[in-house]
Amino acid sequence: MKKILTALLLAAISIPAAMADTPAELRSKAFKKMLVQSFEPMGMVARGRAPYNPAQFQQYADALKPLAAEPFQHFPANSIEGKSRAKPEIWTQPAKFQADKEAFLKSVDALALAARGKDLAAIKKSYAAVAQSCKTCHDSFRGPEK
Numbered sequence: 001m002k003k004i005l006t007a008l009l010l011a012a013i014s015i016p017a018a019m020a021d022t023p024a025e026l027r028s029k030a031f032k033k034m035l036v037q038s039f040e041p042m043g044m045v046a047r048g049r050a051p052y053n054p055a056q057f058q059q060y061a062d063a064l065k066p067l068a069a070e071p072f073q074h075f076p077a078n079s080i081e082g083k084s085r086a087k088p089e090i091w092t093q094p095a096k097f098q099a100d101k102e103a104f105l106k107s108v109d110a111l112a113l114a115a116r117g118k119d120l121a122a123i124k125k126s127y128a129a130v131a132q133s134c135k136t137c138h139d140s141f142r143g144p145e146k
Ligand code: HEC
Pocket: 024, 027, 028, 031, 032, 035, 039, 083, 084, 085, 086, 087, 097, 100, 101, 104, 130, 131, 133, 134, 135, 137, 138, 141, 142
């Protein structure tokens, strides 16, 4: 009886660990956070749907740098379990995935620099380059929704 109770207790204790976010959930959350807290507010300005406020845009552009790096902390080997849209190519073509990531982070730096110039036409161009680098990676490495 005591043994069974102990086993039950241990099982109860281990539940929180089992419910911890999977890598796929962590990176998905990080991608969404980046989109909501920085990329999309800038997109509204780039598409002329929100007014261009240079100081505020600068904040969004500077915030993108750490936010953009965050999801890539959560791609441990072959972590495609659950609802992940990650393609196996991430791990079979690591050099290409890495290169797409580096190009993306470079475009993010360029956008922050363009924001300092306060030239909306140049900013829109830099924003479009970032969006293109999102797409380049998604085309190769993100599968359909499950
Ligand atoms: C180097 C590759 C790469 C780059 C660059 C990249 N992504 Fe992704 N993104 C992925 C992968 C892979 C997934 C799927 C992750 C998963 O489901 O496990 C993903 C998932 C997402 C998701 C979550 C979608 C969902 O249904 O959970 C969003 C939102 C997203 N990306 C937006 C963006 C935006 C916006 C950019 C550019 C500002 C971007 N991504 C740049 C590879 C990339």
